[in-house]
Amino acid sequence: MTKTRTLSDLARHLGLSPATVSRALAQHEQIALKTRERVAKAAQDLGYVPNRTAQALASGKTGFAGFLLPMRGRGLADPFLGEFVSALTEGFSAKNVELLLSAVPRDGSEQRHLESLITSGRVDGMVVSRIECADTRIALLQDHGVPFVTHGRLEHDEMGYSWLDTDGEAAFAEAFELLYQAGHRRFGLLSLDDPLTFRQKREAGLRKAYAANGDPTLTLRHVSCARYDADTRAQAIAGILAGPDRPTAVLAIADGLALELMTEAQKQGLAVPDDLSIIGFDNIPAAAHVSPGLTTFDACIADSATQLAEMLLVRINTPKAPHEQRLLRPQLVLRGTHGVAPVTTG
Secondary structure, rough: OOOOOOHHHHHHHHHHOHHHHHHHHHOOOOHHHHHHHHHHHHHHHOOOOHHHHHHHHHHHOOEEEEEEEEEOHHHHOOHHHHHHHHHHHHHHHHHOOOOOOEEEEEOOOHHHHHHHHOOOOOEOOOEEOOOOOOHHHHEEEEEEEOOOOEEEOOOOOOOOEEEEEEEEHHHHHHHHHHHOOOOOEEEEEEOOOEEHHHHHHHHHHHHHHHHHHHHOOOOOEEEOOOOOOOOHHHHHHHHHHHOOOOEEEEEEOOOOHHHHHHHHHHOOOOOOOOOEEEOOEOHHHHOOOOOOOOOEOOOOHHHHHHHHHHHHHHHHOOOOOOOOOEEOOOOEEEEOOOOOOOOOOO
16 A cells, blocks of 8 residues: 555545644544544554644644653663553554653752753643652642643642542552451551652551551551662561561552562561561562562553543643543452461461
């Protein structure tokens, strides 16, 4: 098939005016949805690649969505972030929008980097991830009138912006009940010290379930560490495993911590789960490949990214549409790192 190289060629093929085809490719809301879908399919079938500059002039949009990539730690080597960005890219690409990844240097200010990106007019909207309890990036985007969606939410203000999150609070309450019913009474919580809302929600879920139980024999050892500091992670893990009264069951705030805890516990001669039960969160690929397989919660990483891409395009194309909030319930993935409490539990 001969490749359709120009907008005029595509317009002739469809029997439409070039102006209509241009607006349809730009997802202009004044063009009927069926026409937009028809034009998009024809462009894909005939191999037409839109001229970004011409498309931006016709639509007033750049055709780019932005995502900041802080280089504080492992970057795309982070399995969660790698899967998330890949799915986000695919979600936008399906709608003829490109994802602009903007790296923030380790010693750079994410706030200033974000402001530079949005004031330069290089993107039509932003996906913002790893939301802090009081995240100033949200106010910055609102002040500049830039369409955005967040993966996560503020601690107290959950309205006035569009977000998608996983219900970590319900998940950790579920994990507590599973382990409590298995006879565990000495619990551990391996967490982060970053001011992230997902961390706060997951911790709250465990603590609320713990308090509501009312069992006076329960104990909880809570240790935290910096996400990207290997030394403090090692210290936290050593602290949670220390002493004869160490926990028999630990909830880790993320799979990466859970896997490091497993490794150290096995080095110390502890059998997982006979001596120590561990439950993580995220269901990163490595969780299924360790021995025993990690019991964890599936955070629906790829699906969340795909939904966020769809939500941002709604904000870009229909800015007066009501804001949308989606709270996904993560599914518990039962593998091999949880079991009944040791018979010596006192």
